[in-house]
Amino acid sequence: MTVATAQPGGRPARPRPSLAVPIGLLAFVAVTWASASEQFGIGLEVGDLIADIGRGAEIIADLFNPDWEFLPQTVGPMVETFQMAVLASVLGCAVALLVAFLASRVTAPNAPVFLAARTVLSVVRAIPDILYALVFVAAAGIGPLAGIAALTFFNIGVVAKLLSETVDGVDTGPIEAARAAGGNRLQTVRWSVLPQVLPNYVAYSLYTFELNIRASTVIGIVGAGGIGYLLQTQYRFFAWERVSVIIIELFVFVFLIELLSIWLRRRLV
Amino acid sequence: MSALAAGSRPARPSRAKRNLALLGAAVVVALCALTVDLDPGEILRLPVGVGLVFYEMFLREGPEWSYFPEALGYMLESLQIAWLGTVLGAIISLPLGFFGAKNVSSGLVSNVMRQVLNAIRAFPEVVLAIAIMIPIAGLGPVAGMLALGLHSVGTLGKLTAEVIEGIDPGPVEAARATGARPLQVQRWGVLPQVLPEIVAFWLYRFEINIRASAILGVVGAGGIGFVLQQAISFNRHERAGMIILVVIGATIVVDTISGWIRRRIIEGAEAKVSGELVEPELADVTA
Numbered sequence: 001m002t003v004a005t006a007q008p009g010g011r012p013a014r015p016r017p018s019l020a021v022p023i024g025l026l027a028f029v030a031v032t033w034a035s036a037s038e039q040f041g042i043g044l045e046v047g048d049l050i051a052d053i054g055r056g057a058e059i060i061a062d063l064f065n066p067d068w069e070f071l072p073q074t075v076g077p078m079v080e081t082f083q084m085a086v087l088a089s090v091l092g093c094a095v096a097l098l099v100a101f102l103a104s105r106v107t108a109p110n111a112p113v114f115l116a117a118r119t120v121l122s123v124v125r126a127i128p129d130i131l132y133a134l135v136f137v138a139a140a141g142i143g144p145l146a147g148i149a150a151l152t153f154f155n156i157g158v159v160a161k162l163l164s165e166t167v168d169g170v171d172t173g174p175i176e177a178a179r180a181a182g183g184n185r186l187q188t189v190r191w192s193v194l195p196q197v198l199p200n201y202v203a204y205s206l207y208t209f210e211l212n213i214r215a216s217t218v219i220g221i222v223g224a225g226g227i228g229y230l231l232q233t234q235y236r237f238f239a240w241e242r243v244s245v246i247i248i249e250l251f252v253f254v255f256l257i258e259l260l261s262i263w264l265r266r267r268l269v
Numbered sequence: 270m271s272a273l274a275a276g277s278r279p280a281r282p283s284r285a286k287r288n289l290a291l292l293g294a295a296v297v298v299a300l301c302a303l304t305v306d307l308d309p310g311e312i313l314r315l316p317v318g319v320g321l322v323f324y325e326m327f328l329r330e331g332p333e334w335s336y337f338p339e340a341l342g343y344m345l346e347s348l349q350i351a352w353l354g355t356v357l358g359a360i361i362s363l364p365l366g367f368f369g370a371k372n373v374s375s376g377l378v379s380n381v382m383r384q385v386l387n388a389i390r391a392f393p394e395v396v397l398a399i400a401i402m403i404p405i406a407g408l409g410p411v412a413g414m415l416a417l418g419l420h421s422v423g424t425l426g427k428l429t430a431e432v433i434e435g436i437d438p439g440p441v442e443a444a445r446a447t448g449a450r451p452l453q454v455q456r457w458g459v460l461p462q463v464l465p466e467i468v469a470f471w472l473y474r475f476e477i478n479i480r481a482s483a484i485l486g487v488v489g490a491g492g493i494g495f496v497l498q499q500a501i502s503f504n505r506h507e508r509a510g511m512i513i514l515v516v517i518g519a520t521i522v523v524d525t526i527s528g529w530i531r532r533r534i535i536e537g538a539e540a541k542v543s544g545e546l547v548e549p550e551l552a553d554v555t556a
Contacts (some may be wrong), residue, residue: 020533031352032352032353032356034349035348035349035352035353036349041349041353041441042346042350042353042409042410042411042414042491043411044353044411044414045412049405049406049411052407055404055405055406055407056401056404056405056406058404060400060404060405061399063400080305080306082301083301083304083305084305086297086298086301086466087298087301087302087305099489122521123517126517126520126521126524127513127517127520128480128481128483128484128516128520129480130483130484130487130494131483131497131513131516134497134498134501134509135322135501135509135513136315136318136319136507137320137324137501138318138501138506139315139318139321140311140314140315140318140319143306143307143311144305144306144307145307145311145312145315146290148305148307149315149319153454156354170422170489195310214393217393217396218394218395218484221484221488222484222498223394223488224488225306227518231396231399232488235399235488243399243400244400247392247396247400250392251388251391251392254391255391258391264368
């Protein structure tokens with residue numbers, strides 16, 4: 001139709017410019033300027049920053065001079081970090097399996113349960129891991145228990161959300177088949193939904209395990225055990241040569257776990 | 270085949286490997302559970318402890334409402350740190366992403382760039398803040414912003430490179446055929462294809478950085494984490510309750526707005542009703 005009205009060899013009319021792009025750009029510049037300004041924001045001075053780069057040089061030089069004699073003292077906390085990550089992954093993924101089925105339209109027993117599960121999930125996910133850690137440290141004191149509990153909640157949020165979305169997308173054929181064969185709700189989920197989502201579940205679980213190894217450093221800083229707690233104590237005393245040992249160790253550890261996880265995912269999924 | 274009786278089932282595939290893997294995992298978990306430094310009494314007391322803390326935070330006298338304006342101020346600082354960190358990460362990661370994509374840079378350059386990005390990603394924000402940014406910028410929100418920015422370079426650069434590797438080569442060829450110089454090819458052949466998805470990643474990263482900025486305050490790099498930790502370590506639980514409400518509220522509000530914009534960018538104005546977006550960092554998990 002439009003072909004008939006177009007001039008031979010002429011260009012098609014330019015689409016009307018959308019207002020969304022200029023408004024978006026304007027909003028972006030305004031928010032960025034306000035955030036960086038002294039008056040409304042964090043007071044970012046690029047000039048000062050460049051002048052300051054030299055100031056950190058001494059500390060960073062210390063970081064490149066790790067005190068390897070400190071290494072044996074880091075082994076215990078590192079093992080504790082690993083233990084925390086393993087236990088929290090197992091607990092979190094186990095609970096998430098149940099929650100995910102309640103939070104998917106396909107498998108939820110009724111609408112109220114579905115809505116309740118969804119709401120709980122979105123609140124659980126809005127809370128940063130560090131906040132869980134602070135609350136559990138307040139409740140249980142400094143140590144790995146607070147860390148395991150905090151990571152468990154964090155994992156439930158991640159895995160349950162991903163898995164419930166996967167469950168939403170399953171093929172409904174096997175569900176119908178199971179119902180037709182007289183399966184009750186639990187049997188239907190067990191034999192027609194679970195087998196479909198199991199590979200994804202395993203992948204998500206491995207992914208959260210990786211996340212946990214990283215997150216356990218972060219939450220350790222507020223007293224939830226593991227290597228993060230050691231990092232925080234050394235940082236408090238400005239023992240940069242020791243901080244350096246911990247950081248290098250963490251880097252290697254995270255890297256190895258990632259390799260292992262990638263290898264496992266390829267094999268299993 | 271001939272050994273199979275008519276109507277009998279085929280032989281079960283071997284499960285030895287799977288069982289071995291499960292056994293291995295079970296052994297690791299059991300070892301961890303047995304050797305971790307916990308006593309059972311402590312575990313049993315945990316629910317009571319959490320209940321008590323929850324009671325003190327929200328129920329005994331209610332959260333400390335008079336602290337609301339101050340908490341909001343600190344939360345605003347956290348949001349600003351997250352925003353500026355994301356902007357910094359986005360600006361730096363965009364060109365690095367082009368270098369990291371095999372189809373627009375050379376094989377060697379892209380490999381080196383990917384390894385650099387992986388190395389950056391391996392350090393959590395808080396470690397970057399402690400080890401590099403606080404020594405340089407001093408205690409305060411600027412250090413936090415730089416730490417978030419650097420970490421975001423790692424994640425955004427990787428995602429950008431992956432998106433670029435998935436482009437349709439047609440427009441690139443067309444741009445070349447019209448005599449475009451290499452930079453023009455990137456500008457007109459590649460960028461328009463990838464920009465919507467990359468902008469959506471930036472917004473998603475902003476959402477993540479808001480959560481990550483909570484920890485920065487604890488080590489002195491600005492934002493709401495600092496007052497939250499103070500409130501908890503001085504047993505001002507009703508104040509901590511107020512701060513927690515502010516964090517949760519602000520996070521949900523920003524997530525909702527950002528999620529809406531992301532959907533608009535990816536799906537266009539027509540798609541008003543739709544499910545939640547898949548988080549980009551999980552693309553490689555599920556693929």
